[in-house]
Each structure stands twice: as C-alpha cells, then as structure tokens.
Amino acid sequence: MSDYLLKTEPSEYSFADLQRDRATVWDGVHNPVALRNLGGMKPGDRLIIYETGDHKSAVGTALVVSVDTSNSKDPAVEIKAGKALAKPVSLAQIKSNNLFADSPLVRQGRLSVVPLTAAQYRFLTGD
Numbered sequence: 001m002s003d004y005l006l007k008t009e010p011s012e013y014s015f016a017d018l019q020r021d022r023a024t025v026w027d028g029v030h031n032p033v034a035l036r037n038l039g040g041m042k043p044g045d046r047l048i049i050y051e052t053g054d055h056k057s058a059v060g061t062a063l064v065v066s067v068d069t070s071n072s073k074d075p076a077v078e079i080k081a082g083k084a085l086a087k088p089v090s091l092a093q094i095k096s097n098n099l100f101a102d103s104p105l106v107r108q109g110r111l112s113v114v115p116l117t118a119a120q121y122r123f124l125t126g127d
Contacts, residue, residue, distance in 0.1 A: 003121040004037060005048040005058065005105060005114040006079075015049045015060040015084065023065065023080040033104075034113040039075040041067050047079060048116065048124050057088040058124045089124050099123055 006026060008014065018024055029038050047062040061082030068076045100106050105114045116124070 002040075002042065002045045003048070003116040003118060004041065004045060005050050005116055005124075006062070007050045007052050007112045007114070009053050010051040010055055011053060014051060015081075018049065018062065018079070018081045019060070019084070021081070023078060025076045025078050027074055027076040029074075029112055031111060031113075033108070034111055035073070035075065037113040037115055038077055039067070039069045039072060041077050043067065046121060047082075048121065055088070056091040058085060058094070059088045060084045061125060085124070086126055094124075097123060 010016075013024070026038070029035050041064045043064055043066055045064040047064065048058050049060045049062055050058045062079045063082060065078040065080050067078075094100050095106055099117070099120050103114065103116075103120065104111050105116075108114075121127075
C-alpha cells in the first residue's frame, strides 16, 4: 500500500464536492512526473486531498478504488471519498515539519500528485 497527496483547486473540484459525489475519476493530469505518480497507484492506496488557491491545506482523505492505465498518457484513477481531517493542515505547517524537508510537495510546488511516506500521511491525518 502506498500513500499520495492529490492537489485540487477548490473552485473547480473541492473535497466537499468529492464527499457529495462519494467517488470520482481523477484524471486530466498533465505534468509527466504527476502522471507517472498517478499511473503508479494501486487499489487500496491511501490519499490526502489538498486544496490549493486560498486554502493551501490538506483537508481530507480518500482511497484508490481502481486504476485504468490503458492510456498511459492519461491514466484514470477512480477514488472514493474518505473523511475530512479533524483540522486542516496548512502549507506553512507542512513546510515547517522536517518530515517534508525532501518532499516533492515542498520542493516541486506545482506537482499535483505527490507520493507520501507513511510518516507524512500519519502527520497529515493526525493518526
């Protein structure tokens, strides 16, 4: 099992939208590194949903249901909503934590699909 963080612009598709819909297909990623991360997902992988824009914080969890890599240039990952985090974790909090010192989340700010370590996932969820 692996952990990832998915970034979304809340004005386009927020975590609240995912909770309302219960599930969605996460596609439309264009960055080659993000595409590779997306295509590497497996059913059961845990996800953190991070809202960009004015929010800039991790706000909820989700789970990978299925992965369709038949089109390697546009893998489609079905995810289902998890729960909202007890308290959103801001980008400032993430940057100030040594767990993220070498993370692409901090080092490659525009990367929309970011792998997480188990320790990073636990920090973000408060588990």
